[in-house]
Amino acid sequence: MATFVHLTSAATAPRIRRAGIRALSQGRGSGLGSTGRGVYLFPVLPSYTLTHQWLRELSRRPGPGGLVAVHVKIADGEAVTVGRYNAREPVETTAAEAVRTVSALDDPRGWEVFLPRAVARGEVRSIRPVRQVNGWRYFPDAHGRTPCTCHGCRVRGEYGSRRLRERRPHPLDGPPPPPRVLLARVEAAEAEGDAVALREALRWYGLRRRGPLERLARLARHPDTAVRVALVEAVTYWSTPGVGALLRELAHDPHPDVREAVEDAMDALAP
Structure with a gap:
C-alpha cells in the first residue's frame, strides 16, 4: 500500500472520518486527469518539511480551524497521475510508482499526485494537526518575483491585494467589471x-x-x-x-x- 497525505480544512475532518475524502478537484491533462474529479495527494517522505510542503500555500485559504493532514493508504496498483503543479500533461502511472518517482527527485517541491476518484473512509488512516508555517507560498522559489494577481493566486482581503490588482490587473481575473x-x-x-x-x-x-x-x-x-x-x-x-x-x-x-x-x-x- 502506498501512503499519501492530503491537506485540507479542519472543518472537513468530521465528514472525512464519516465518509472519506470527496472528489472535488479537477485533474490536469487530456488523459486520466480529464476523466472526472478527484483528490490531490502527496507521498509521505522521510522529511516532514517536504511531505507537508503545500501547507503554507494552502494556509492562504485555510478555512475554519486551519488545516489538518489526512494520511491515506492507496493500493499500489491504483491508477494516478504525477507531476509538477504546472505540468500540462502529468504522467499516468500507479500509486506505488508515483511514490518512487517523487522520492527519487532532487527537488520534489511543487509536485503532486492526482487520484481520479474519492478516497473511501476505509483508506483514511489518520487525521493529524500540522504546523501551519511549513513550505512555500505561491510557488517554490517565489521570493523576489513579481506576484501573480490571478484568482487562483491572490487571497481576498490580503494586505495590499487591492492596490496590487489595480496596478497589475489580470486579463481574466480582475478587478471585476462595475x-x-x-x-x-x-x-x-x-x-x-x-x-x-x-x-x-x-x-x-x-x-x-x-x-x-x-x-x-x-x-x-x-x-x-x-x-x-x-x-x-x-x-x-x-x-x-x-x-x-x-x-x-x-x-x-x-x-x-x-x-x-x-x-x-x-x-x-x-x-
Missing part, C-alpha cells in the same frame, strides 16, 4: 438564452464582496444546472443580506451537483 456592467451582461445572457455567458458573468460576480441579490435570485430556478452551481459559487462570500436564505433554498435543489455546491459553501462559511 456592477452595472455585470448586471447588463446577465440580463443580455438571459434574454439570449446564453448559459455560457451567464456563467461567465456569475464568475465575475464571485470576485465581488456584494451584489444585487434580489436581481440574481431568480437564477436559482434556471433550467441549466451549471448556472445554478455558478450562482452558489458567486454568492457564497457575499455580505449582502439574504445570501443565507438563498443557499438554504438551493440546498433542496433537485440536482446533486447544486446540493453539493451548497454543502461546500456551508463548510467554507462555518465558524
Whole structure:
C-alpha cells in the first residue's frame, strides 16, 4: 500500500472520518486527469518539511480551524497521475510508482499526485494537526518575483491585494467589471438564452464582496444546472443580506451537483 497525505480544512475532518475524502478537484491533462474529479495527494517522505510542503500555500485559504493532514493508504496498483503543479500533461502511472518517482527527485517541491476518484473512509488512516508555517507560498522559489494577481493566486482581503490588482490587473481575473456592467451582461445572457455567458458573468460576480441579490435570485430556478452551481459559487462570500436564505433554498435543489455546491459553501462559511 502506498501512503499519501492530503491537506485540507479542519472543518472537513468530521465528514472525512464519516465518509472519506470527496472528489472535488479537477485533474490536469487530456488523459486520466480529464476523466472526472478527484483528490490531490502527496507521498509521505522521510522529511516532514517536504511531505507537508503545500501547507503554507494552502494556509492562504485555510478555512475554519486551519488545516489538518489526512494520511491515506492507496493500493499500489491504483491508477494516478504525477507531476509538477504546472505540468500540462502529468504522467499516468500507479500509486506505488508515483511514490518512487517523487522520492527519487532532487527537488520534489511543487509536485503532486492526482487520484481520479474519492478516497473511501476505509483508506483514511489518520487525521493529524500540522504546523501551519511549513513550505512555500505561491510557488517554490517565489521570493523576489513579481506576484501573480490571478484568482487562483491572490487571497481576498490580503494586505495590499487591492492596490496590487489595480496596478497589475489580470486579463481574466480582475478587478471585476462595475456592477452595472455585470448586471447588463446577465440580463443580455438571459434574454439570449446564453448559459455560457451567464456563467461567465456569475464568475465575475464571485470576485465581488456584494451584489444585487434580489436581481440574481431568480437564477436559482434556471433550467441549466451549471448556472445554478455558478450562482452558489458567486454568492457564497457575499455580505449582502439574504445570501443565507438563498443557499438554504438551493440546498433542496433537485440536482446533486447544486446540493453539493451548497454543502461546500456551508463548510467554507462555518465558524
